[in-house]
Amino acid sequence: MVFLQPLFDWIESRFGESINHFPLVELIFHSIDQTFVYFIFWLIGRGVFLAVKKKKKQPIKWRREIVLNVFIFYILLLIHLTVFREDNSIMNVSIVMRPLSEINWIPFVETAKLTQGTSLFDYYYNLYGNILWFVPMGFGAAYLMKRKYTFLRSLGIGIAVSFLIETMQFLFFTGVSDIDDLIFNTIGTMIGIVLFEISQWLYKKWQNKKTT
Incomplete structure (x- = not known):
């Protein structure tokens, strides 16, 4: 370091x-x-x-x-x-050639297996960690798009980044590519976008009170 x-x-x-x-x-x-x-x-x-x-x-x-x-x-x-x-x-x-069958394609199977371990930490981190790490993605993407902002565009950015990460993990063999991660990341992005919309609503409400 x-x-x-x-x-x-x-x-x-x-x-x-x-x-x-x-x-x-x-x-x-x-x-x-x-x-x-x-x-x-x-x-x-x-x-x-x-x-x-x-x-x-x-x-x-x-x-x-x-x-x-x-x-x-x-x-x-x-x-x-x-x-x-x-x-x-x-x-x-470096890129490691592997069959696509090594990707976990079936939703929630691997996540469910984590509940059978000696500790539930891996399960909680995989589930809530993947969601929480992508909350800033939704909020930041929505904020930076300014007037071009739409819910679907911001969501698309989050999905694209998550897909890119899963792809790099697979190509470089530095992690496990799992459909669950993409699903949880998408949920986190959606939460971030909703928080952005709430913050915008509160800001407009505050501005209206300020001018009246």
Whole structure:
């Protein structure tokens, strides 16, 4: 790790033996650390783009810019958490040819099997984790589309990103491609879109009260 190694070492020394499923904590730290690396390159490129835009005297919407950068960081983190895990990275993965039969095509079968394990943690994380991780996807996609926003377009973005992740997991052999993940990710995206619509309704209601 480049940025978070000292913090991770401290947490591991203090809580490593007391936290169940500590490898998940390590995965999150590693993914966040790698995300920072790639995010720096994004910020450099985005900074150049904004400098050119400012030079042309084009307006910059800073609130939207902040949301866009948070959304990009979130997308990069999501990909690292699901595809480039452990020692895998963009630089060292390669395509592994496998039959499509290795994909879990039948809904909820593998998720149901997780309830038969010694711990229900894997079941809860697979179900609720896949949903919660994609709530920001729905909210962010809806917000950034501005006037072009529709429920189906935002939902389509979430489905497309989820499908891309499952495809990369299969091609690079860095995870298990499962139809359940696509279903749960879609549910999470829908929740995010609904939260966006609620926030917009509350904002308009607040604006109306402000003007009256």
